[in-house]
Amino acid sequence: MPWSASPSPRTNARKKKPARSERAADIPHEELREELGKSLDSLDKAETVIAYIQERAGLLQARDNRIYTFPHRTFQEYLAARYLMRQAEFDTMLRERVRRDLDWWREVYLLAAGSARTTPRNICELVEALVPNDPEPGKLKRVNLDHILLASQALHETEFIRNVVKTPPEEEPDRFSRVFTRHQNWLQQLLEADQQIAARDRARAGNMLALLSDPREAVTTLDHMEFCLVPAGDFWMGSNEYDDEKPPHLNKQLTYDYWISRFPITVAQYQLFVNATEHEPEDPDCLKDPANRPVRWVSWYEAIKFCDWLTRHWRKQGLLPKQWRVQLPSEAEWEKAARGGLKVPKPVLMRPIKELAAAQPKLTDNEKPQRRFPWGENEDANCANCIGTKINETSAVGCFPGGKSLYGCEEMAGNVWEWTRSLWGKDPLDPEYKYPYDPADGRENINAPNDIRRVLRGGAFGYNQRLVRCACRHWGSPDLRNDFIGFRVVVSPSL
Structure with missing residues (x-):
């Protein structure tokens, strides 16, 4: 359920949209009960687990008898990442969610990548889901800079460069190197694209390129x-x-x-x-x-x-x-x-x-x-x-x-x-x-x-x-x- 919870629908659309960390992550009681019931083969057992999670573990807080929320958003993000990485199509599922709401799913994506730190093939799947192609200079204006920066941040936080420098023979060294170099090339192209990319975004690309070991020898x-x-x-x-x-x-x-x-x-x-x-x-x-x-x-x-x-x-x-x-x-x-x-x-x-x-x-x-x-x-x-x-x-x-x-x-x-x-x-x-x-x-x-x-x-x-x-x-x-x-x-x- 943590992966499917969403911001509270009661937020007044006329008010200023709250920051991601401030937005409520609501879980309807009936949906939680049904999902747990499927796993436990018993709705009664599901109620017992809900009560334990709420009263003893403190992972859920009841706002009323129908809605639960996490006391801190990080709990939900971590559990969502763990759940998604157990799915066969984790890369597709995360890509769809990041594209739908980047602010809401940014940390989930990074936590998912972090959980795959020892499985570089899965990290490749995650970053290629967002950035599947090499840069084309004439088309930079149409790219999603935030997706490139997010995927690059995942490579940085998982220390992916170690898989490029030292890769066991049974792994995929060519693929690892290709994925890493692709992101370096993207970032370099973006920081130099002053006719297509705004100055502040070029600076962001430059900062990320430094984290991925800027390849420009000059x-x-x-x-x-x-x-x-x-x-x-x-x-x-x-x-x-x-x-x-x-x-x-x-x-x-x-x-x-x-x-x-x-x-x-x-x-x-x-x-x-x-x-x-x-x-x-x-x-x-x-x-x-x-x-x-x-x-x-x-x-x-x-x-x-x-x-x-x-x-x-x-x-x-x-x-x-x-x-x-x-x-x-x-x-x-x-x-x-x-x-x-x-x-x-x-x-x-x-x-x-x-x-x-x-x-x-x-x-x-x-x-x-x-x-x-x-x-x-x-x-x-x-x-x-x-x-x-x-x-x-x-x-x-x-x-x-x-x-x-x-x-x-x-x-x-x-x-x-x-x-x-x-x-x-x-x-x-x-x-x-x-x-x-x-x-x-x-x-x-x-x-x-x-x-x-x-x-x-x-x-x-x-x-x-x-x-x-x-x-x-x-x-x-x-x-x-x-x-x-x-x-x-x-x-x-x-x-």
């Missing part, structure tokens, strides 16, 4: 990080919107090519640095976010330490020429990567570290060389994780492909503020290093003392769109750590 490893080429050349820097951005001017200082990371450094990548160096983070919270989100709670000094170590690490592997190094971008390098130079490569040139080399891409005119945002002139909450997107926390990198710059780098607007190696000065209200930008005036002194603030760029998830513009400048003390600040890196000549 996001979770160091040696497969992707870098975008920014060719030498002039670009417009600054704007007329705030005093510290004035005057807008043509910057002619970047006479060299450099490569900037496609994404900010992620938690997974920073964890690799911590493991390799036994670095003790100044704030342990920096490693607590999902692995595919930007690392935060990292000071400027820690970001510099990461860059210095990665330079040595890649040189030792022969991946980085001696005359090149990994470092934080200068303020000018960052803004050019976000806004674009007078000339930009077409197509974009993006490579992993082992394939970086001198390149001569075809260049074309930047149609909007003083653009406000990496994607163009107008605010667009679908292009950046900022306050208008209402995610209200960081998101997995890659959720905002529509916000990428002309060089292919993403997350330059929103998600987290990013450290640069450039100096701001001591006064937070009045930058010592003003525009026009002059790299010879001391602003690129990497050994500046602690009381000199460093420049931050890019805005973050809790900031409005005016603060995620290409030209927007912010500052932070080099020992500052908070939940809005991360960093990305560039590979460039040692100047």
Whole structure:
């Protein structure tokens, strides 16, 4: 009976629908008596059992002589899950109920999967009932995101990945791997589908992908990080919107090519640095976010330490020429990567570290060389994780492909503020290093003392769109750590 009980019909349809955990699970006395009578071959015995369950076990509460309910909804959910998993067509029965009322049957589905933890074949049946097919990019808008997330959560909670990594020969390794990979592929497709899936739902997909071990090596490893080429050349820097951005001017200082990371450094990548160096983070919270989100709670000094170590690490592997190094971008390098130079490569040139080399891409005119945002002139909450997107926390990198710059780098607007190696000065209200930008005036002194603030760029998830513009400048003390600040890196000549 627990599997068939339903919300109380007495709920006034005009009132606000109560949450799932608040809704009554009613069991009519006659239905309970008849079902137990079938199992016990006696209606009298059924009455005795009902009385015992109510008076001694406390599993049922009588609201009157005709209706019973469970004292806590979890009892009903657990019993419903156990009952359904004993049925020959448990997968079909659960699929029909989840499709009919997801909120009502979510926990039953997860409890059913949990009860099958030691029988991975049954878990496969459950998740394939909701997600039977591989993703088709052109049809993502018609999928039920909640069903994919629920099935993926079942895989996570049952630690299904163990059946993919270690599978006895008599089991079905190909099927287990196929089912697990299917859900990873679905989640990756969903988090990148910014023309079909809303930003908050893309962020949900990214969170679940982290729980299923995000397979994107460019996001979770160091040696497969992707870098975008920014060719030498002039670009417009600054704007007329705030005093510290004035005057807008043509910057002619970047006479060299450099490569900037496609994404900010992620938690997974920073964890690799911590493991390799036994670095003790100044704030342990920096490693607590999902692995595919930007690392935060990292000071400027820690970001510099990461860059210095990665330079040595890649040189030792022969991946980085001696005359090149990994470092934080200068303020000018960052803004050019976000806004674009007078000339930009077409197509974009993006490579992993082992394939970086001198390149001569075809260049074309930047149609909007003083653009406000990496994607163009107008605010667009679908292009950046900022306050208008209402995610209200960081998101997995890659959720905002529509916000990428002309060089292919993403997350330059929103998600987290990013450290640069450039100096701001001591006064937070009045930058010592003003525009026009002059790299010879001391602003690129990497050994500046602690009381000199460093420049931050890019805005973050809790900031409005005016603060995620290409030209927007912010500052932070080099020992500052908070939940809005991360960093990305560039590979460039040692100047």
